[in-house]
Amino acid sequence: MPLSTQPPASGEPYVLVASLDNARHLSSLLRAVHFQDHATCFATANGLRVTVEDAKCIQANAFIQAEIFQEFAVQEESVTFRINLSVLLDCLTIFGTSSLPGISTALRMCYRGYGYPLMLFLEEGGVVTVCKINTQEPDELLDFDFCSTKVVNKIILQSEGLREAFAELDMTSEVLQITMSPDKPYFRLSTFGNAGSAHLDYPRDSDLMEAFYCNQTQTNRYKISLLKPSTKALALSCKVSIRTDAQGFLSLQYMIRNEDGQICFVEYYCCPDEDITEAEL
Amino acid sequence: VINTIAKLAKTCTLRLTVSKLYFILSDKVANGGVSMWCELCQGNFFDEFQMEGVAAEHNEIYLELMPENLSRALKTAQSAKAVKIKLTNKHCPCLRVAVELPSLSSSSRIVTHDIPVGIIPRRLWNDFREPSVPDFDVSIYLPVLKTMKSVVERMKNLSNSIVIEANLSGEMNLKIETDLVSVTTHFKDLGNPPWASEDGCQSSAQDRDLESMAEARIDIKKLQQLLAGQQVNPTKALCNIVSKRIVHFILLHEDVSLQYFIPALA
Numbered sequence: 001m002p003l004s005t006q007p008p009a010s011g012e013p014y015v016l017v018a019s020l021d022n023a024r025h026l027s028s029l030l031r032a033v034h035f036q037d038h039a040t041c042f043a044t045a046n047g048l049r050v051t052v053e054d055a056k057c058i059q060a061n062a063f064i065q066a067e068i069f070q071e072f073a074v075q076e077e078s079v080t081f082r083i084n085l086s087v088l089l090d091c092l093t094i095f096g097t098s099s100l101p102g103i104s105t106a107l108r109m110c111y112r113g114y115g116y117p118l119m120l121f122l123e124e125g126g127v128v129t130v131c132k133i134n135t136q137e138p139d140e141l142l143d144f145d146f147c148s149t150k151v152v153n154k155i156i157l158q159s160e161g162l163r164e165a166f167a168e169l170d171m172t173s174e175v176l177q178i179t180m181s182p183d184k185p186y187f188r189l190s191t192f193g194n195a196g197s198a199h200l201d202y203p204r205d206s207d208l209m210e211a212f213y214c215n216q217t218q219t220n221r222y223k224i225s226l227l228k229p230s231t232k233a234l235a236l237s238c239k240v241s242i243r244t245d246a247q248g249f250l251s252l253q254y255m256i257r258n259e260d261g262q263i264c265f266v267e268y269y270c271c272p273d274e275d276i277t278e279a280e281l
Numbered sequence: 282v283i284n285t286i287a288k289l290a291k292t293c294t295l296r297l298t299v300s301k302l303y304f305i306l307s308d309k310v311a312n313g314g315v316s317m318w319c320e321l322c323q324g325n326f327f328d329e330f331q332m333e334g335v336a337a338e339h340n341e342i343y344l345e346l347m348p349e350n351l352s353r354a355l356k357t358a359q360s361a362k363a364v365k366i367k368l369t370n371k372h373c374p375c376l377r378v379a380v381e382l383p384s385l386s387s388s389s390r391i392v393t394h395d396i397p398v399g400i401i402p403r404r405l406w407n408d409f410r411e412p413s414v415p416d417f418d419v420s421i422y423l424p425v426l427k428t429m430k431s432v433v434e435r436m437k438n439l440s441n442s443i444v445i446e447a448n449l450s451g452e453m454n455l456k457i458e459t460d461l462v463s464v465t466t467h468f469k470d471l472g473n474p475p476w477a478s479e480d481g482c483q484s485s486a487q488d489r490d491l492e493s494m495a496e497a498r499i500d501i502k503k504l505q506q507l508l509a510g511q512q513v514n515p516t517k518a519l520c521n522i523v524s525k526r527i528v529h530f531i532l533l534h535e536d537v538s539l540q541y542f543i544p545a546l547a
């Protein structure tokens with residue numbers, strides 16, 4: 001069946017139609033959560049959420065609000081499908097990943113519904129690429145049940161402060177230990193690798209600290225291999241909020257500003273590796 | 282030039298005549314059926330060129346060499362004052378590359394690379410004849426190589442083979458199709474090069490429907506290698522497609538012409 005180069009006119013039976021002048025607004029966010037081959041896409045009138053999970057311990061979500069798109073129409077209450085994220089990213093970046101000023105790839109995404117492939121129409125400099133990506137049954141997603149009322153500790157930091165730290169994390173350590181406390185050391189990142197243990201402290205009155213709400217001293221450990229992919233989201237972001245709840249579940253929320261100055265969010269949720277909640281350090 | 286050849290072939294034949302150098306790869310199974318013919322005028326590259334072939338009527342030399350070796354030797358020559366290449370026969374035939382490097386002292390430093398070569402005897406010279414332009418179905422100019430390169434590189438992640446199709450209305454499509462995904466890139470307004478009419482093949486092309494596509498499915502890695510080797514935009518780039526058989530690429534730069542044949546997959 002030949003693929004036509006013309007995207008469908010409105011009135012066609014598509015449950016999801018989205019247009020974006022600059023496909024990078026979508027591809028860069030998706031790369032920030034690309035640590036598994038498969039992702040679940042969830043579209044509502046509010047926008048698009050793409051979720052990636054691993055080992056039943058970590059979940060990453062990329063949110064692209066409807067306002068970011070030049071056109072975003074969802075015909076049903078919600079549209080969900082599972083898709084190969086590596087393939088999706090290869091298609092979105094078909095014209096290359098270098099961002100030359102003034103040149104961008106325009107995107108139109110169409111989805112007919114359950115059982116149909118996702119259609120992408122990409123155009124750059126007069127050349128049109130049409131992609132048809134098969135979709136699958138959406139999986140059950142983890143529900144971390146992380147709501148703001150149960151948050152014990154919360155810090156908002158400027159990302160530039162954390163970027164170097166995360167890029168240089170000692171990967172020979174199995175865990176990343178995060179300590180948050182109303183008393184010293186306030187906010188500490190620790191690793192325990194072959195060369196020894198490393199501690200990185202951030203004082204509460206540091207310039208990088210935008211908000212500091214710590215009520216209880218908490219020390220939690222998370223598998224470092226699961227958290228390492230969040231470095232991609234950190235690299236793109238300008239601010240990050242770090243929150244933990246009573247069980248030690250970690251929520252990392254990254255505020256990302258795209259080329260046009262619009263704001264999008266990526267969040268990572270992670271289960272603690274061991275439950276070490278100390279009342280006092 | 283050597284860098285491009287090195288990317289395309291592990292071993293190739295260098296044919297030297299009085300006026301030209303040729304890098305040749307003939308279509309053996311070991312190459313995956315790919316063949317290459319690269320031609321350059323010695324005058325454009327060398328200040329001095331002396332050669333003496335096997336005999337007066339066959340004033341040519343055929344050598345077998347690994348272009349990667351020559352490429353590495355020439356890397357030393359990036360900031361050289363002068364480079365001399367000689368064919369010698371000490372213990373075994375070698376291409377001796379002597380690079381004169383600038384130095385602070387009055388005597389200059391000379392770095393010498395000896396690249397082993399095989400001499401190809403005259404009886405085998407027929408294996409390396411210039412390939413004739415095939416009786417193609419469509420001839421079309423290639424799109425901007427940078428765009429083609431990006432697209433083919435991404436497609437390489439998704440599939441092992443790619444279909445090139447083109448018609449006489451200047452349209453070319455690159456297509457891949459797997460269980461997971463199908464992707465088609467459409468290029469328009471590319472233009473079709475005019476070929477001098479020979480024995481009626483042109484008139485039959487005129488009878489043909491301008492819209493109908495000639496297509497061939499080829500190994501995507503080979504196409505990607507060819508495109509990756511093109512660092513500079515060629516003066517002219519075109520391809521001839523023989524439907525389901527072979528794709529013949531012609532890339533012309535100011536001083537070098539490169540022809541590359543990629544056969545269609547079974």
